[in-house]
Amino acid sequence: MDISEDSHVLLEQITILSQEFGTSDFVRGGGGNTSVKNETIAWVKPSGTTLSDMTTDTFVALDRQKISGLYQIDTPAEPSQREALVKDVMAEAVISENKARPSVEAPLHDSFDFRFVVHTHPAIVNGMTCAKNGRKICADLFPDSLWIDYIDPGYTLCMVVREKIKDYQKQYSKQPDMVFLENHGVFVAADSAEKIRKLYSNIMSTLKEQYAKAGINTSLKIPPVGDPEKAEKIADQIKRVSGNDKKCFVDYCSQINISQGPLSPDHVVYSKSYPFIGQPTEQATKAFEKEKGYFPAVIKCDDIVFGTGTSEKAAFLALELAKDGALVEQLAEAFGGVQYMTDQAREFIENWEVESYRKTQI
Numbered sequence: 001m002d003i004s005e006d007s008h009v010l011l012e013q014i015t016i017l018s019q020e021f022g023t024s025d026f027v028r029g030g031g032g033n034t035s036v037k038n039e040t041i042a043w044v045k046p047s048g049t050t051l052s053d054m055t056t057d058t059f060v061a062l063d064r065q066k067i068s069g070l071y072q073i074d075t076p077a078e079p080s081q082r083e084a085l086v087k088d089v090m091a092e093a094v095i096s097e098n099k100a101r102p103s104v105e106a107p108l109h110d111s112f113d114f115r116f117v118v119h120t121h122p123a124i125v126n127g128m129t130c131a132k133n134g135r136k137i138c139a140d141l142f143p144d145s146l147w148i149d150y151i152d153p154g155y156t157l158c159m160v161v162r163e164k165i166k167d168y169q170k171q172y173s174k175q176p177d178m179v180f181l182e183n184h185g186v187f188v189a190a191d192s193a194e195k196i197r198k199l200y201s202n203i204m205s206t207l208k209e210q211y212a213k214a215g216i217n218t219s220l221k222i223p224p225v226g227d228p229e230k231a232e233k234i235a236d237q238i239k240r241v242s243g244n245d246k247k248c249f250v251d252y253c254s255q256i257n258i259s260q261g262p263l264s265p266d267h268v269v270y271s272k273s274y275p276f277i278g279q280p281t282e283q284a285t286k287a288f289e290k291e292k293g294y295f296p297a298v299i300k301c302d303d304i305v306f307g308t309g310t311s312e313k314a315a316f317l318a319l320e321l322a323k324d325g326a327l328v329e330q331l332a333e334a335f336g337g338v339q340y341m342t343d344q345a346r347e348f349i350e351n352w353e354v355e356s357y358r359k360t361q362i
Protein backbone atom coordinates (compact mmCIF):
# COMPACT_ATOMS: atom_id res chain seq x y z
CA MET A 1 0.00 0.00 0.00
CA ASP A 2 1.23 3.47 -0.87
CA ILE A 3 0.94 5.89 1.96
CA SER A 4 1.41 9.54 1.39
CA GLU A 5 3.76 11.84 3.21
CA ASP A 6 0.83 13.13 5.27
CA SER A 7 -0.14 9.66 6.37
CA HIS A 8 3.41 9.13 7.58
CA VAL A 9 3.20 12.19 9.79
CA LEU A 10 -0.13 11.00 11.19
CA LEU A 11 1.27 7.54 11.91
CA GLU A 12 4.26 9.04 13.64
CA GLN A 13 2.02 11.19 15.80
CA ILE A 14 -0.28 8.32 16.81
CA THR A 15 2.75 6.14 17.58
CA ILE A 16 4.08 8.77 19.98
CA LEU A 17 0.64 9.12 21.58
CA SER A 18 0.34 5.34 21.94
CA GLN A 19 3.66 5.17 23.76
CA GLU A 20 2.78 8.11 25.97
CA PHE A 21 -0.57 6.62 26.96
CA GLY A 22 0.78 3.07 27.08
CA THR A 23 2.23 3.45 30.58
CA SER A 24 0.76 1.66 33.61
CA ASP A 25 -0.97 4.90 34.66
CA PHE A 26 -3.27 4.39 31.68
CA VAL A 27 -3.36 0.70 30.69
CA ARG A 28 -2.13 -2.74 31.72
CA GLY A 29 -1.29 -5.67 29.46
CA GLY A 30 -2.89 -5.40 26.03
CA GLY A 31 -5.58 -3.00 27.22
CA GLY A 32 -6.59 0.20 25.47
CA ASN A 33 -6.29 1.18 21.83
CA THR A 34 -5.50 4.11 19.59
CA SER A 35 -6.24 5.22 16.06
CA VAL A 36 -5.67 7.94 13.54
CA LYS A 37 -7.61 8.51 10.34
CA ASN A 38 -7.94 10.52 7.17
CA GLU A 39 -11.06 10.67 4.98
CA THR A 40 -10.69 7.15 3.60
CA ILE A 41 -8.35 5.18 5.87
CA ALA A 42 -8.33 4.47 9.60
CA TRP A 43 -5.14 3.11 11.17
CA VAL A 44 -5.91 1.23 14.38
CA LYS A 45 -3.96 -0.69 16.96
CA PRO A 46 -4.24 -4.41 16.18
CA SER A 47 -5.59 -6.91 18.66
CA GLY A 48 -2.89 -8.63 20.68
CA THR A 49 -0.47 -5.68 20.73
CA THR A 50 0.41 -3.37 23.59
CA LEU A 51 0.18 0.41 23.35
CA SER A 52 3.70 0.99 24.64
CA ASP A 53 5.20 -1.26 21.94
CA MET A 54 3.44 0.37 18.99
CA THR A 55 5.53 1.46 15.99
CA THR A 56 4.37 3.11 12.75
CA ASP A 57 4.43 -0.33 11.10
CA THR A 58 2.29 -2.05 13.73
CA PHE A 59 -0.89 -0.14 12.97
CA VAL A 60 -3.33 -1.92 10.73
CA ALA A 61 -4.88 0.19 7.96
CA LEU A 62 -8.60 -0.20 7.35
CA ASP A 63 -10.78 0.93 4.49
CA ARG A 64 -13.33 3.16 6.21
CA GLN A 65 -15.91 2.52 3.49
CA LYS A 66 -15.73 -1.21 4.30
CA ILE A 67 -15.97 -0.60 8.05
CA SER A 68 -19.14 1.36 7.41
CA GLY A 69 -20.61 -1.83 5.89
CA LEU A 70 -20.81 -3.06 9.48
CA TYR A 71 -23.41 -0.47 10.31
CA GLN A 72 -25.79 -1.83 7.70
CA ILE A 73 -25.68 -5.60 8.14
CA ASP A 74 -28.14 -7.58 10.24
CA THR A 75 -26.09 -9.33 12.87
CA PRO A 76 -27.07 -12.58 14.65
CA ALA A 77 -28.38 -12.15 18.20
CA GLU A 78 -26.14 -14.93 19.54
CA PRO A 79 -23.01 -13.16 20.86
CA SER A 80 -20.33 -15.54 19.56
CA GLN A 81 -21.90 -15.77 16.09
CA ARG A 82 -22.27 -12.00 16.00
CA GLU A 83 -18.66 -11.37 17.03
CA ALA A 84 -17.46 -13.92 14.44
CA LEU A 85 -19.34 -12.12 11.66
CA VAL A 86 -18.01 -8.75 12.77
CA LYS A 87 -14.51 -10.18 12.86
CA ASP A 88 -14.90 -11.32 9.22
CA VAL A 89 -16.14 -7.90 8.06
CA MET A 90 -13.24 -6.25 9.85
CA ALA A 91 -10.73 -8.68 8.33
CA GLU A 92 -12.02 -7.73 4.88
CA ALA A 93 -11.56 -4.06 5.60
CA VAL A 94 -7.80 -4.52 6.17
CA ILE A 95 -5.79 -2.87 3.38
CA SER A 96 -2.30 -2.80 4.87
CA GLU A 97 0.29 -5.44 4.03
CA ASN A 98 0.35 -6.08 7.71
CA LYS A 99 -2.64 -8.41 8.01
CA ALA A 100 -2.97 -8.09 11.77
CA ARG A 101 -6.36 -8.41 13.35
CA PRO A 102 -7.87 -5.00 14.10
CA SER A 103 -8.92 -4.25 17.65
CA VAL A 104 -12.55 -5.19 18.28
CA GLU A 105 -13.12 -1.57 19.13
CA ALA A 106 -12.00 -0.39 15.65
CA PRO A 107 -15.52 0.49 14.37
CA LEU A 108 -15.97 2.63 17.45
CA HIS A 109 -12.84 4.60 16.56
CA ASP A 110 -14.25 5.07 13.09
CA SER A 111 -17.45 6.57 14.54
CA PHE A 112 -15.56 9.60 15.82
CA ASP A 113 -15.03 12.32 13.21
CA PHE A 114 -11.95 13.43 15.13
CA ARG A 115 -8.59 12.50 13.65
CA PHE A 116 -7.01 10.98 16.76
CA VAL A 117 -8.66 8.62 19.27
CA VAL A 118 -6.91 7.35 22.40
CA HIS A 119 -8.82 4.82 24.50
CA THR A 120 -7.40 3.78 27.86
CA HIS A 121 -8.38 2.25 31.21
CA PRO A 122 -6.66 4.44 33.84
CA ALA A 123 -7.22 3.54 37.50
CA ILE A 124 -7.70 7.27 38.17
CA VAL A 125 -10.64 7.26 35.72
CA ASN A 126 -11.98 3.86 36.74
CA GLY A 127 -12.18 5.06 40.35
CA MET A 128 -15.12 7.02 38.93
CA THR A 129 -16.46 4.64 36.25
CA CYS A 130 -16.48 1.73 38.75
CA ALA A 131 -18.11 3.77 41.54
CA LYS A 132 -21.72 3.73 42.68
CA ASN A 133 -22.10 7.48 42.00
CA GLY A 134 -19.92 7.45 38.88
CA ARG A 135 -22.56 8.60 36.45
CA LYS A 136 -23.61 11.59 38.55
CA ILE A 137 -20.06 12.61 39.41
CA CYS A 138 -19.10 12.41 35.75
CA ALA A 139 -21.97 14.74 34.78
CA ASP A 140 -20.83 17.22 37.45
CA LEU A 141 -17.11 17.10 36.71
CA PHE A 142 -17.22 16.67 32.92
CA PRO A 143 -20.49 18.24 31.76
CA ASP A 144 -19.44 18.13 28.08
CA SER A 145 -18.61 14.43 28.16
CA LEU A 146 -20.71 11.48 27.14
CA TRP A 147 -21.34 8.75 29.73
CA ILE A 148 -22.15 5.23 28.56
CA ASP A 149 -23.78 2.80 30.99
CA TYR A 150 -22.03 -0.57 31.06
CA ILE A 151 -22.29 -2.47 27.83
CA ASP A 152 -20.62 -5.67 26.61
CA PRO A 153 -17.40 -4.82 24.73
CA GLY A 154 -17.10 -5.61 21.03
CA TYR A 155 -19.73 -4.97 18.41
CA THR A 156 -22.57 -4.12 20.83
CA LEU A 157 -20.47 -1.44 22.49
CA CYS A 158 -19.47 0.01 19.12
CA MET A 159 -23.03 0.27 17.91
CA VAL A 160 -24.39 1.77 21.13
CA VAL A 161 -21.62 4.36 21.37
CA ARG A 162 -22.06 5.19 17.69
CA GLU A 163 -25.76 5.92 18.26
CA LYS A 164 -25.06 7.95 21.40
CA ILE A 165 -22.44 10.00 19.55
CA LYS A 166 -25.04 10.73 16.87
CA ASP A 167 -27.62 11.78 19.49
CA TYR A 168 -25.04 14.00 21.16
CA GLN A 169 -24.18 15.56 17.82
CA LYS A 170 -27.84 16.32 17.12
CA GLN A 171 -28.24 17.96 20.50
CA TYR A 172 -24.99 19.96 20.67
CA SER A 173 -23.98 20.30 16.99
CA LYS A 174 -20.60 18.75 17.75
CA GLN A 175 -19.19 15.36 18.72
CA PRO A 176 -18.18 14.55 22.30
CA ASP A 177 -14.40 14.52 22.79
CA MET A 178 -14.56 12.53 26.04
CA VAL A 179 -16.63 9.36 26.35
CA PHE A 180 -16.63 7.61 29.72
CA LEU A 181 -17.58 3.94 29.79
CA GLU A 182 -19.01 2.55 33.02
CA ASN A 183 -16.81 -0.20 34.53
CA HIS A 184 -14.39 0.11 31.63
CA GLY A 185 -12.47 3.34 30.86
CA VAL A 186 -12.45 6.40 28.63
CA PHE A 187 -12.26 7.42 24.96
CA VAL A 188 -10.62 10.75 24.19
CA ALA A 189 -10.81 12.16 20.66
CA ALA A 190 -9.38 15.26 19.03
CA ASP A 191 -8.03 16.62 15.75
CA SER A 192 -4.54 17.16 17.12
CA ALA A 193 -2.20 15.17 19.33
CA GLU A 194 -1.76 18.27 21.49
CA LYS A 195 -5.50 18.45 22.17
CA ILE A 196 -5.53 14.76 23.17
CA ARG A 197 -2.84 15.50 25.76
CA LYS A 198 -4.73 18.54 27.00
CA LEU A 199 -7.98 16.63 27.42
CA TYR A 200 -6.29 13.77 29.26
CA SER A 201 -4.38 16.13 31.49
CA ASN A 202 -7.63 17.86 32.39
CA ILE A 203 -9.39 14.54 33.13
CA MET A 204 -6.56 13.30 35.35
CA SER A 205 -6.08 16.57 37.27
CA THR A 206 -9.83 17.08 37.81
CA LEU A 207 -10.19 13.58 39.25
CA LYS A 208 -7.02 13.80 41.32
CA GLU A 209 -8.38 16.97 42.87
CA GLN A 210 -11.52 15.08 43.91
CA TYR A 211 -9.51 12.23 45.44
CA ALA A 212 -7.40 14.75 47.32
CA LYS A 213 -10.56 16.44 48.63
CA ALA A 214 -11.82 13.05 49.84
CA GLY A 215 -8.44 12.39 51.49
CA ILE A 216 -7.74 9.40 49.25
CA ASN A 217 -4.26 8.50 48.10
CA THR A 218 -4.00 8.12 44.31
CA SER A 219 -1.30 5.51 44.50
CA LEU A 220 -1.18 2.11 46.15
CA LYS A 221 1.14 1.54 49.06
CA ILE A 222 2.84 -1.81 48.55
CA PRO A 223 5.46 -2.49 51.23
CA PRO A 224 8.14 -5.12 50.49
CA VAL A 225 7.24 -8.73 51.28
CA GLY A 226 8.05 -9.27 54.95
CA ASP A 227 8.94 -12.94 54.78
CA PRO A 228 10.13 -13.91 51.26
CA GLU A 229 10.85 -17.47 52.39
CA LYS A 230 7.25 -17.96 53.41
CA ALA A 231 6.10 -16.40 50.13
CA GLU A 232 8.26 -18.86 48.13
CA LYS A 233 6.86 -21.77 50.13
CA ILE A 234 3.26 -20.74 49.42
CA ALA A 235 4.16 -20.13 45.75
CA ASP A 236 5.44 -23.73 45.54
CA GLN A 237 2.29 -24.96 47.19
CA ILE A 238 0.17 -23.06 44.64
CA LYS A 239 2.11 -24.65 41.78
CA ARG A 240 1.62 -28.09 43.32
CA VAL A 241 -2.13 -27.74 43.79
CA SER A 242 -2.60 -26.25 40.30
CA GLY A 243 -2.48 -29.79 38.95
CA ASN A 244 0.39 -29.01 36.55
CA ASP A 245 3.29 -27.36 38.33
CA LYS A 246 5.34 -27.08 35.12
CA LYS A 247 2.66 -24.92 33.60
CA CYS A 248 1.88 -22.83 36.64
CA PHE A 249 3.80 -19.61 37.20
CA VAL A 250 3.43 -17.47 40.31
CA ASP A 251 4.28 -13.85 41.09
CA TYR A 252 3.62 -12.14 44.43
CA CYS A 253 3.58 -8.93 46.43
CA SER A 254 2.78 -7.97 49.98
CA GLN A 255 -0.68 -7.36 51.39
CA ILE A 256 -2.95 -5.09 49.34
CA ASN A 257 -6.71 -4.73 49.60
CA ILE A 258 -7.52 -6.75 46.52
CA SER A 259 -10.84 -6.38 44.79
CA GLN A 260 -13.43 -9.01 45.73
CA GLY A 261 -15.38 -8.91 42.49
CA PRO A 262 -15.29 -8.09 38.76
CA LEU A 263 -14.41 -4.43 38.10
CA SER A 264 -13.93 -4.15 34.34
CA PRO A 265 -13.36 -6.38 31.30
CA ASP A 266 -9.56 -6.11 31.65
CA HIS A 267 -9.66 -7.09 35.31
CA VAL A 268 -11.75 -10.16 34.44
CA VAL A 269 -9.49 -11.07 31.51
CA TYR A 270 -6.19 -10.88 33.37
CA SER A 271 -7.07 -11.44 37.05
CA LYS A 272 -10.36 -13.36 36.71
CA SER A 273 -13.56 -12.22 38.38
CA TYR A 274 -12.94 -13.47 41.91
CA PRO A 275 -9.81 -14.02 43.99
CA PHE A 276 -9.17 -17.02 46.21
CA ILE A 277 -8.68 -16.05 49.85
CA GLY A 278 -7.11 -18.37 52.41
CA GLN A 279 -4.70 -21.30 52.49
CA PRO A 280 -4.40 -22.70 48.95
CA THR A 281 -4.78 -26.35 49.87
CA GLU A 282 -5.64 -28.85 47.17
CA GLN A 283 -9.12 -29.35 48.59
CA ALA A 284 -9.88 -25.64 48.88
CA THR A 285 -8.59 -24.68 45.41
CA LYS A 286 -10.45 -27.65 43.86
CA ALA A 287 -13.65 -26.45 45.53
CA PHE A 288 -13.00 -22.91 44.22
CA GLU A 289 -12.36 -24.26 40.74
CA LYS A 290 -15.55 -26.30 40.83
CA GLU A 291 -17.61 -23.30 41.88
CA LYS A 292 -16.08 -20.63 39.62
CA GLY A 293 -14.95 -22.74 36.69
CA TYR A 294 -11.27 -21.71 36.82
CA PHE A 295 -8.10 -22.09 38.88
CA PRO A 296 -7.65 -18.81 40.79
CA ALA A 297 -5.54 -16.14 39.05
CA VAL A 298 -5.25 -14.14 42.27
CA ILE A 299 -4.67 -15.75 45.67
CA LYS A 300 -4.49 -13.93 48.97
CA CYS A 301 -2.89 -15.98 51.69
CA ASP A 302 -1.75 -14.60 55.05
CA ASP A 303 -0.31 -11.18 54.22
CA ILE A 304 0.79 -11.99 50.67
CA VAL A 305 -1.01 -11.64 47.33
CA PHE A 306 -0.13 -14.05 44.50
CA GLY A 307 -0.79 -13.82 40.77
CA THR A 308 -0.86 -17.11 38.89
CA GLY A 309 -0.87 -18.00 35.20
CA THR A 310 0.30 -20.44 32.58
CA SER A 311 3.29 -18.23 31.74
CA GLU A 312 5.52 -15.85 33.65
CA LYS A 313 3.88 -12.95 31.84
CA ALA A 314 0.35 -14.14 32.65
CA ALA A 315 1.21 -14.46 36.36
CA PHE A 316 2.77 -10.99 36.28
CA LEU A 317 -0.30 -9.50 34.60
CA ALA A 318 -2.70 -11.26 36.99
CA LEU A 319 -0.86 -9.55 39.84
CA GLU A 320 -0.63 -6.22 37.97
CA LEU A 321 -4.39 -6.15 37.46
CA ALA A 322 -4.94 -7.20 41.08
CA LYS A 323 -2.90 -4.16 42.12
CA ASP A 324 -4.78 -1.96 39.67
CA GLY A 325 -8.09 -3.30 40.98
CA ALA A 326 -7.02 -2.59 44.56
CA LEU A 327 -6.26 1.00 43.55
CA VAL A 328 -9.57 1.37 41.69
CA GLU A 329 -11.47 0.20 44.79
CA GLN A 330 -9.48 2.59 46.96
CA LEU A 331 -10.31 5.49 44.63
CA ALA A 332 -13.99 4.55 44.21
CA GLU A 333 -14.43 5.31 47.92
CA ALA A 334 -14.39 8.99 46.91
CA PHE A 335 -17.56 8.44 44.86
CA GLY A 336 -19.81 6.24 47.00
CA GLY A 337 -17.79 3.03 46.93
CA VAL A 338 -17.14 0.37 44.34
CA GLN A 339 -19.77 -1.05 42.00
CA TYR A 340 -18.96 -4.43 40.44
CA MET A 341 -20.08 -5.65 37.05
CA THR A 342 -23.36 -7.56 36.94
CA ASP A 343 -23.31 -11.37 36.65
CA GLN A 344 -24.47 -11.10 33.06
CA ALA A 345 -21.71 -8.65 32.16
CA ARG A 346 -19.12 -10.77 33.94
CA GLU A 347 -20.23 -13.99 32.20
CA PHE A 348 -20.05 -12.35 28.79
CA ILE A 349 -16.38 -11.51 29.35
CA GLU A 350 -15.61 -14.90 30.86
CA ASN A 351 -16.93 -16.50 27.68
CA TRP A 352 -15.60 -13.96 25.25
CA GLU A 353 -13.60 -15.47 22.44
CA VAL A 354 -12.15 -12.16 21.24
CA GLU A 355 -10.72 -11.34 24.65
CA SER A 356 -9.26 -14.78 25.12
CA TYR A 357 -7.60 -14.29 21.75
CA ARG A 358 -6.06 -11.10 23.01
CA LYS A 359 -4.82 -12.79 26.15
CA THR A 360 -3.08 -15.57 24.23
CA GLN A 361 -1.24 -12.91 22.21
CA ILE A 362 0.18 -11.12 25.23
Ligand SMILES: [Zn+2]
Binds near residue numbers: 031032119184185
Ligand atom coordinates in the same frame (compact mmCIF):
# COMPACT_ATOMS: atom_id res chain seq x y z
ZN1 LIG B 1 -11.31 -0.82 26.47
